[in-house]
Amino acid sequence: GDDVVELAAAEFIVENDYDYLYAEWYYGSRVAVRTDGAVVAGTWHDNCCEVLGYINPQNIYSEADNSRAVYMVADAERDELYGRAAEVGAELTCVADFPGGLELYESTRQLMYLP
Numbered sequence: 001g002d003d004v005v006e007l008a009a010a011e012f013i014v015e016n017d018y019d020y021l022y023a024e025w026y027y028g029s030r031v032a033v034r035t036d037g038a039v040v041a042g043t044w045h046d047n048c049c050e051v052l053g054y055i056n057p058q059n060i061y062s063e064a065d066n067s068r069a070v071y072m073v074a075d076a077e078r079d080e081l082y083g084r085a086a087e088v089g090a091e092l093t094c095v096a097d098f099p100g101g102l103e104l105y106e107s108t109r110q111l112m113y114l115p
Contacts, residue, residue: 002030005098010034012096012104013070020060020069022112025052027072027102042112048073048080049111058114066110075101084111 009031013021018039021032025043032041042060044050049071051061060069071092073081085092090109097103 002100005100005102006031007034008098009072009096009102009104010039014038016070016095018068018070020065021072022049022069023072024048024074024077025056027074031072042069044112048077049084049113051112051114053115061110061112061114063110066107066112069106070095071105071107071111073103073105078103081105081111085109 014035021028021039021041023031023041023043025045028041028043032039040057040060043052043056045052071081082092085107088109088111090107090111092105092107095104095106
């Protein structure tokens with residue numbers, strides 16, 4: 001189930017030395033907690049990459065932060081992520097995918113934005 005996928009994702013993120021996980025709130029919070037504090041989640045709720053304005057760090061969205069971050073999306077959000085990347089001229093690289101359609105991406109530009 002979700003737990004196995006979330007644990008596998010958490011392990012991948014830690015093993016590959018990412019500091020930040022950008023993801024939808026549900027997955028971001030569940031995966032980050034499994035890293036025992038090694039990874040900080042920056043999350044969105046309704047719109048892919050739009051920073052959730054509460055219960056969420058507000059200061060981890062610079063270009064420097066992005067270089068140490070990975071984006072997690074489910075199948076249903078993939079097109080939105082690619083759309084956001086196109087808006088800012090970023091290239092996405094899928095670095096991992098997990099059963100159930102969860103994928104991790106690196107981006108050449110910061111995709112997270114404040115509402």
